[in-house]
Amino acid sequence: MKFRWSTAIWSIVYLVLLLSLLTPPLTAISVFLIILPGVILYGSLSLKAFCLHIIPVALIAFIVEPFYLLLSIFFLIPAIVMGHFYKNKKPALNTLMAGTGTILAEFLLLLLISTTIFQFDFQGYMKDVVTLTLTPVTEAGGNNALTNGLVIDEEMAERIKTTTVQMIPFALIVTSFIMASITHSIARPVLSRLGVHVPRLKPAREWRLPKALIWYYFIGIILQLVADGSGSSFMTMIALNFVPLINFCFMIQAVGFFFYVAHTKKWHPILPFLLAAATVLIGPMRIIGIIDLAFPLREAISRPKR
Known part of the structure; x- marks a missing residue:
């Protein structure tokens, strides 16, 4: 296998990122990098070699916690899509849009499944998160330095919660785009060093x-x-x-x-x-x-x- 050591390292990186997803201090960083190892592995290896690298990672993740296997599959899908575009020398913008669209579609599908099949009240959960965030501000009244003397009463807090819930689609779109952009910006030079020509985006x-x-x-x-x-x-x-x-x-x-x-x-x-x-x-x-x-x-x- 041509890139045995480098690809093995990226397999380990993928496992580490996967296992850190459920660790709160690391989640915010890991979620934006988790697609990267899969893209590099799929883009630089044959399908058989890719499977040989991914299956051990999936097995270890499953042994640690079965839920990690689902996370692995979830983030491998956009990785395979972007890696496939790289292999076929598609324009960078097409790859970026394909990655963004795939991630967004998965988010929406996950939201649909969780709310319809598992009866998860996502809107209620988001409102609880916003309530928890606003509680110190509302209790402090106008004495909170962050609000510059603005008093956030119950009515205003309710409007903030409603607006936050209504803007979930925008947040999902932007998050998907940022994840795909970060992945592309790092994957392109790495794949180039591995001998895989990847078209670059137009200069800014x-x-x-x-x-x-x-x-x-x-x-x-x-x-x-x-x-x-x-x-x-x-x-x-x-x-x-x-x-x-x-x-x-x-x-x-x-x-x-x-x-x-x-x-x-x-x-x-x-x-x-x-x-x-x-x-x-x-x-x-x-x-x-x-x-x-x-x-x-x-x-x-x-x-x-x-």
Whole structure:
């Protein structure tokens, strides 16, 4: 087997990440990396060799705790999908979208099974989590420094819980995208070192989204107005998830714009990364993305002066 030692190491990494999923302090890190070993193994090995690496891991996980076997299968599916795309030299964006879609589909299927078959009250669970989080704030009243003197009463706390539950679809979409993005960003260079050619994403300076997003943004605003006046929880849920998704796209467009300007104007390499971080942390900066979509800013910047 060509990559015996390196692939064996990734099998061990997969086992360690799998066993750490149910350890609370490590879960937040492990869940975003758990797909990576499977992608590397599937992308660099034949199907037979892949099975020879995965089966021992699955057996050990099952012996430790049978539930780990289910987790292994759950996270192997998107890993195999992304690895298959890598093997077939598909464009990086297609691989990223396929991984995101697969992870999201699994989340939705898991949610459907847990609520219909096992009668798990997911909404009630989420409300309990938010209640537990808000309890110290509500008990402190306006004396809590985090709220800047804002008093969170029972009515406001209930609105926060309802909004949190309604925005679960948005959270699932963004989480799926982040998991796939992290996996791709690490898997691509690793697979390249293993001799597997993996297409890379376009440079950030070339990121440009369809101008139709401007119209989608107006549709989102109309949806919000309709939802506020209708009192329909379904319409409110659509508006609460649709608009943040469009804003997330504008944020990506703004990041691409900053990298384009930095490349064109020969800025220091660190500047676009700082501006990208600011765009993520400061919501209003996504307006740059809206302007970049609506007007030919990049053409104006790159146009030679007379």
